[in-house]
Amino acid sequence: MSKNLTSRAEDYSKWYNELVVKADLAENSAVRGCMVIKPYGYAIWEKMQAELDRMFKDTGHQNAYFPLFVPKSLFEAEEKNAEGFAKECAVVTHYRLQNDPDAEGKLRVDPEAKLEEELVVRPTSEAIIWNTYKGWIQSYRDLPILINQWANVVRWEMRTRLFLRTAEFLWQEGHTAHATEKEAMTEAELMNNVYANFAQNFMAIPVVKGLKTESERFAGAVETFCIEALMQDGKALQAGTSHFLGQNFAKAFDVKFTNNEGQLDYVWATSWGVSTRLMGALIMTHSDDKGLVLPPNLAPWQVVIVPIYKNDDQLDAITNRANEIIESLKSVGVSCKFDGRTTLRPGAKFAQHELQGVPLRIAIGPKDMDNNTVELARRDTLTKEIIPMDDIGTKINSLLKTIQEALFTKALNFRDSHITEVDDFETFKSVLETKTGFISAHWDGTPETEQKIKELTKATIRCIPSDVKDEAGKCVLTGNPSKRRVLFAKAY
């Protein structure tokens, strides 16, 4: 395993791509734009899944599973949604292969096995789910429906990057149905708050909560709540979205219910999702030129123990000591792995664990055995200390909490120092190019201005922050009146 990562300063994009591959997180596959998520990367994703799943269930949601395929006629029912995804749909047209008469040992699509109606591989599941909900909902007693699905989806992206933008990705998509507009709106905001809490408290990634502008909204949504994070290169990353869908899908699929006053009405909807893109956010928030830096909550192994020995007797003694430590850590809920590989030297092991972001490394050598100590190295600060064996479980457990908090604080400081209030367009452009980050500026509220700023600077409105104060001002481009500032940035 080579340690020679391109530095972030040299080429951030290259650093990212190399890190994902060298840290054994994921790699490109033989299928254009589709990735293989390797065991180490998948173990991190599993930790995200487990925590999110717990949070969804705590807020009353249940999991279910809906078909991978959407018949074209259902897909096109909600026009805006269909329009938004039509250009990136993988389409199944046939259901059989046959021997190729022109090429021995090869197969070809059987022309006689053409589907009467093409099937779209789901880019998102509103259509198939609302077509299903139609059969489940008659009265207000059937509401709310609070369902989440863990699934793969496919969006045929032309330029792909591991985790950040792939043709197939893994995600969860919540789809809820409600009797009132207010309840649906509350749900959409609740789930955006769940995402924000998850990002901040579990992933140690600070996020801005807010609403998308009309042009950045999910296709088919009335409002899109979002959480936006800031990467180390000063570009924003949309980390999760939660949509208030109004009655759009209920109307498209004719889903009506009898309310408690006996009247028929269309059902109100939300949908919300986060994906393996969060892996990209994780990497680009915390990692450094030496490799991955993992918050303890997400580390497949929170602690690794490397023995340093010259003979088998020493190894035996150190192994026994390591097992004591592992037991002690296990009892306080900390995961720890003993790296007893005989094919690698300690230095190579150190390099690998550094590259893979293990939060704490313990090294134990003969001197430590004599002194009843271990050497403890922090991945985030790259500091080392010798600590006594006494109370090692408690000490490490508390240190892991410190690291989790330190990573969040560091990222928060970076993010906060990269939100710049700007009131004129020249400064807007120069801050964007030099300082980078979020620009807090007035906007006149029109899609035209938004579009023009995008054309001129590549910056888009990432969100209208929910905690922003009303403040009269003038649009940074047109000078037209504005009621509040919004956040602009270049984005992933």
Next chain:
Amino acid sequence: MSKNLTSRAEDYSKWYNELVVKADLAENSAVRGCMVIKPYGYAIWEKMQAELDRMFKDTGHQNAYFPLFVPKSLFEAEEKNAEGFAKECAVVTHYRLQNDPDAEGKLRVDPEAKLEEELVVRPTSEAIIWNTYKGWIQSYRDLPILINQWANVVRWEMRTRLFLRTAEFLWQEGHTAHATEKEAMTEAELMNNVYANFAQNFMAIPVVKGLKTESERFAGAVETFCIEALMQDGKALQAGTSHFLGQNFAKAFDVKFTNNEGQLDYVWATSWGVSTRLMGALIMTHSDDKGLVLPPNLAPWQVVIVPIYKNDDQLDAITNRANEIIESLKSVGVSCKFDGRTTLRPGAKFAQHELQGVPLRIAIGPKDMDNNTVELARRDTLTKEIIPMDDIGTKINSLLKTIQEALFTKALNFRDSHITEVDDFETFKSVLETKTGFISAHWDGTPETEQKIKELTKATIRCIPSDVKDEAGKCVLTGNPSKRRVLFAKAY
């Protein structure tokens, strides 16, 4: 929710289909052959997943994720595998839809967005995975690779049934790579044993372990281990398979490694899987004419509490009592739900919980409040008793274990009484038609005889049991010599 299930005696197949839908487990979707797994059904599947995942990890496996799509050229590389699945492949040929110029508001496949190479939606992942492993394996130090994937797969089945045979289904597929034939064979058998333990100890489904005959083997396998269960109608169900793949895939994808003697050799492989089909096995092993019967290990709610009251004061008192019970059960790890719905009468709730197979039902009325008792009803035996509140947690916890064991014993007795040793073909046919179940008979070992028996009786060889004794005999059809008995049955 209607309780009127067709009885098993009347029409077993109809009973099954009705039960799956009425118990809210799954339903057919708008996509031919694809099902919607509803929250109650999915909650059961999640329990299976969690236990299997734990067992896989305990045996050293890690999860990963590989692409949904397999390029046709990779798919056809292992010829037997390709041949086995070619007839049931969903094929993606295009990557974009566009507005249909002939129909306002409709979409059509964009003829200019045709893929250069078609993509097969994975019916199984050996091809894409072995093509990936090629890049991971150079030397024996890279082995073994012990990976599992939780995924959806698609096999375009013409006749589908909820859970048992669907075009898309959920499963796990393990794919391992080894340095020696022996190690791979050991792995394949180990994972079949994991499946057997899971089926018997967790799902309370007795299974026969054994090997498939050549004609029933997985396409591309050298040996297929399997577990076979017996349903209440006397038909067998293949509940899981584990394949020793030899070097077939390594050769097809040119995956060689340097062994510890410095020589190049092809890598040895296994694959193994179980799917949502297990839901079908679960239903058809334990359930009865009143609905689902769930082993406590698999019940989303192990206990449900139904209050019986005439006024709000009574309801309040009963609710407090219920909360005490829930706390007490929680402390011993038992899940319990209070059914406080005001829209349903107790009788309707009883009927629903019976239909949905909740293992234990507690009813609490005013008299129980006076006497410090509850009424406890067992779903499996349909028996009721009044029990005192004292030690209710311990009592229920122990009763759930009793139920889990009782369900297994009942199913085992049924299965064992439906394995019939038969030595002539007339008896073979009559046992198959009247008594049904497994027939233990001699077979001359040829695919021709196997095929002929299938044509004459619809029975196939389900497995060559691993615990069968060598016993010289004569083939039940041809009279040719045979060394051991095999198990025949009609099968799902």
